[in-house]
Amino acid sequence: MSDQIRISAKNLGELALPKSCPRCFWIKLRVQNRLPYQIFPGIFSSIDAYSKRLVHAWFDRERAAPPWLSALGEVTGYRQPPHFSKFNIVDRETNILLTGNPDGVFLRADGSNVIVDYKTAKYTETQDELYPMYETQLNAYALIGNQRGLAPVTGLALLYTEPLTDDSAAAKEDNQLADGFSLKFVARVFDVPIKLNMISPLLARTREISEKSSPPLGRSDCRDCALLADLLGVASM
Numbered sequence: 675m676s677d678q679i680r681i682s683a684k685n686l687g688e689l690a691l692p693k694s695c696p697r698c699f700w701i702k703l704r705v706q707n708r709l710p711y712q713i714f715p716g717i718f719s720s721i722d723a724y725s726k727r728l729v730h731a732w733f734d735r736e737r738a739a740p741p742w743l744s745a746l747g748e749v750t751g752y753r754q755p756p757h758f759s760k761f762n763i764v765d766r767e768t769n770i771l772l773t774g775n776p777d778g779v780f781l782r783a784d785g786s787n788v789i790v791d792y793k794t795a796k797y798t799e800t801q802d803e804l805y806p807m808y809e810t811q812l813n814a815y816a817l818i819g820n821q822r823g824l825a826p827v828t829g830l831a832l833l834y835t836e837p838l839t840d841d842s843a844a845a846k847e848d849n850q851l852a853d854g855f856s857l858k859f860v861a862r863v864f865d866v867p868i869k870l871n872m873i874s875p876l877l878a879r880t881r882e883i884s885e886k887s888s889p890p891l892g893r894s895d896c897r898d899c900a901l902l903a904d905l906l907g908v909a910s911m
């Protein structure tokens with residue numbers, strides 16, 4: 675059996691994107707996703723964490739879900755997701771350790787669980803393009819959750835919180851404070867169907883790409899590798 679590979683649910687999701695690049699994927703696997711020049715502003719994860727605290731505070735105070743979560747059906751409470759160090763499974767077929775770190779878990783009256791992922795973003799066409807990645811990520815969480823303390827997982831959802839940044843919001847007196855300003859967010863819930871069968875072929879593809887001894891060819895429609903080859907004065911990358 676080949677050496678064990680570790681991959682996160684989110685990184686696995688990149689393989690499901692129509693524009694997924696096997697070369698990029700191979701490189702990321704080799705460097706454990708620690709690429710240079712990757713700067714991700716921390717503000718988004720701070721807002722995601724704040725959204726989660728707000729939802730939990732509402733549950734604690736009202737003993738019910740916030741109205742904007744009604745699209746999830748009846749959820750009766752929340753639970754802290756398992757610690758990421760325990761939220762993983764090994765796929766025996768491929769010897770891949772699949773890891774996850776769910777943002778939130780809600781409880782249904784029948785004791786089943788709904789796993790959610792918070793997204794601080796406007797729901798735009800770009801987000802739509804990323805949907806296959808998010809769908810894979812959540813389904814990988816469901817697969818892991820069913821074996822690591824969240825069984826049964828009966829729902830998955832993306833919770834978008836969109837900042838209201840238009841002119842009328844900026845002009846509102848309520849939003850202009852002496853010591854700064856307020857920024858309102860509008861929440862939208864997107865149900866994600868449970869399709870656990872989608873994970874196994876992606877794990878097999880991960881193993882197939884990782885076994886290559888040199889990086890596979892990149893996407894023909896991506897010019898970045900060609901630009902880098904030009905910069906370095908080599909024929910191709």
Ligand code: SF4
Nearest residue numbers: 695892893896898899
């Ligand atoms: S072709 Fe584009 S996406 Fe693929 S490795 Fe090169 S830069 Fe990355």
